[in-house]
Amino acid sequence: MKIQFNHNNFPLRKLRAKINNYLSMSKKGCKESDNDTEFEFTNFSILLPADHLLPTYRKEHKLYDRFLPHISRYLETNSTVVDVGANCGDTVAAMYDTNKNLTYICIEPDELFFDYLQKNVLRIKEIDKDAKIQTIKSLVGKNINVISLEGSGGTKKAIVGENEKTISSQPLDDILSFNKIFNIRLLKSDVDGFDYDVIDSAESNIRSYLPIIFFECQFDHFFQKKGFRETIGNLCLQGYTDWIIFDNFGEVVLRTGDIQQIFQLFEYIWRQNIKRSTRTIFYYDVLTFTKKDNILINKVINDYISSN
Secondary structure, eight states: OOOOOOTTTOOOHHHHHHHHHHHHHTTTTTTEEEEEEEOOSSOOEEEEEOOHHHHHHHHHOTTOOOOHHHHTTOOTTTTTEEEESOTTTTHHHHHHHOOSSSSSEEOOOHHHHHHHHHHHHHHHHHTTTOEEEEOOOOOOOOSOEEEEEEEOOOOOOESSSTTOOOOOOOOHHHHHTTEEEEOOEEEEEEOOOOHHHHHHHTTTHHHHHOOEEEEOOOSSSSSOOOOOOHHHHHHHTTTTEEEEEEEESSEEEEOOOOOSHHHHHHHHHHHHHHTSSSOOOOHHHHHHEEEGGGGHHHHHHHHHHHHO
């Protein structure tokens, strides 16, 4: 699951983005191939659905989707990265492009996206048979366990409630244990509104490895905002005392050790969600880590800001 820029009150932005996407396909880094978009990296390319908006967002916003590839180059050889909501494999492809010496675990529940994910991993392995990338088809969660996936333009949002398309979730701890995945260094989650539940479902692995955690923080409903607040509070109790907030364009907004400042930013977004103020940004991405990673993250963030 991936990109969610557009709200229902922004149909013109959605239409403009799709038009720009098709117009940009013939330019360097993105070319049309039948019904797919071929998105190029250094030594390989991946396939995206034709309506996938990643090429447009990458073109229009310099820092969009840039931080995870950036941090990956600083991670130790053979570290394990868990990518929950791997979508078509665009994030793992970008991370692999900057660090081929990591182990990548890509988890995606949607049938269409998982098909693209598998094809794109095979593309990478065609040029590097030793690439350590594993795909797992599963919905991840603890308390949010009966949902359907709906959306377009490269994103699928989880809709809570039973219908003919509902699927059940599995805790991330169970998935990692079953697949014998250990030594988690970086946990990334991007599941459009339920990332707090993904993190809650990884309690054992978080307690064991204290990984760097990077997650999307988007909430359309009060219960989601409440869920993020509770999860952040629980992480704080486990030693996650440093927090870096990015806007949805990839720019650093705030670094803090005070989670009340994060909650103030939540209210800023919430007032826009309920139409009390003009929309500026749509969601945050959140990076959190424990004291053992202070020196590493200081370098990562300083380099990220200075190089961009």
